[in-house]
Amino acid sequence: MELSRSEQKRRIKQLEKFVHELVQQPPGVIRDLPCDTEVRDLLLEAVALKGGARKRQLKYITKLLRSTPVEPLYDFMSRRRGSKLREDRAFHELEYMRDTLLSEAVEQYRLHREQQVQWEEHWDSQAIRDIEAQLPGIDTRALARLGYQFALTRNRRHSREVFRLLRAAHEQLQFKKG
Template sequence: MSRSEQKRRVKDVEKLVAELVKLPAQVLAQVDDLEEVRDALLKTAQLEGSVRQRQIKYLTKRIALLPLEPLYDLVGQYLGRELVEKKQQHLLEFYRDALIDEALAKEQDVLESGGEWGEGWSSKTIAELQEAMPETDPLTLARLAYLFTRTRNPRYSREIFRYLKSVQELRQRNL
């Protein structure tokens, strides 16, 4: 994972903490994982300005060690789905970029070895995606990544993202 990606993820957790600070005490009491930082969250809600920002950064470091999914669900339940949707979008972008990077590396390996490479290539990223979202069609993703590497047309990159987004929406409707 690149340093930029690590920074983006920390910023996402920081936004989560900023939203958690806005929640009332009764809602925070429902989450068992927050026992050690619950009081600090409540005190931070009363702070203003740079003191509040500094405290949010401190809480970010502590909360980053906890499981984040229940916290995102809690914030989504009480303050809207925007934060959760943005996190899901970043995850899909990460998968798309990883798939394209893997396809480019595979193409380079094949060119150096002088072998043949086609649309049905195997990919670790696609296997990961199938674990996370079993509804994905590996052939479609492999074909789109292959087409991107052959033409460098950004249309195929956007198509990969659209496909992943549609699979994710299908999963959410079926839950």
Template sequence: MQVSRSEQKRRIKEIEQLVAELVRLPPQVLDHVAGLEELKPIFRETAGLKGSARQRQIKYLTKLLQEHSLEPLYAVVGRHRGKFLAERKQLHTLEFFRDTLINEALETQRACQERNMEWGENWSSRTLVELKAQLPEIDVLTLSRLSYLFARTRNPRHSREIFRYLKSIHESRQRANESLVKE
């Protein structure tokens, strides 16, 4: 799946917001985060800065964190500052998948029309294959049908249904994970 420049910028902005929240945390909390040993002094230094110097350091840390796994950091921020960042990141990811699926459906429809080929609800999609790898619970036929209907009619209702479906799968997965953690 190719990521547009706008999407790349959005993702970097999300990491920047994560870094800003991490900098606001007390140093004792950051000491318990594994995998950031080389960055902890920079976080402490950034916490003491003000204004544009702080912003430059946040951007620098953002650049350094792009190579790291961010899930543990979102978990730390979620425990101490609320889960809004992780939830917003998930919504953006689901929107990205929906938009990519719709764009692929529109592209496939156009290609089939140019070649005078028949195009149906059960079309094959690279996006759906990648999505199935990440969320094995999804029903590929439902998503291919909804994206097909959107491409045919351009009715935004189908786009919203795709998003709602992906969100419901994600939420059911979260509930299952939470119940496993409680046990």
């Protein structure tokens, strides 16, 4: 799935919040972070900064982290702070999957209406294929049906049901892993 500009901005904002949280850690914890020395030194410098200088430093650190894998940092902070951080990240990923699916369903509905062609409840969807790749074993027929129902009615109940399916599949996958 290619990320929209809005989604990219949301993810950058989320990473920026994470960097802000890293800077609030004691210096001993920052020294133990599993990242390269440049980022670690910049985080230690940011602790002493105030106001605009600190904001600029945090933005710069965020920019550096965008091009590197941050999973080790998330894992480190999860162990330190519990699993809340990982849960929040997973929640946002599931929201993104739901929104992508529903947007595609609405677009398909619009295209079929314009072409005056009957649209089937079990339609072919790239978003559903992408979701299935990330969450194997998810009920793709139910996702297609709910996306179809949402596109026809715009009823939020269908949106919530899509999210419930995604979350259940995610939890099942986590249970199998651990």
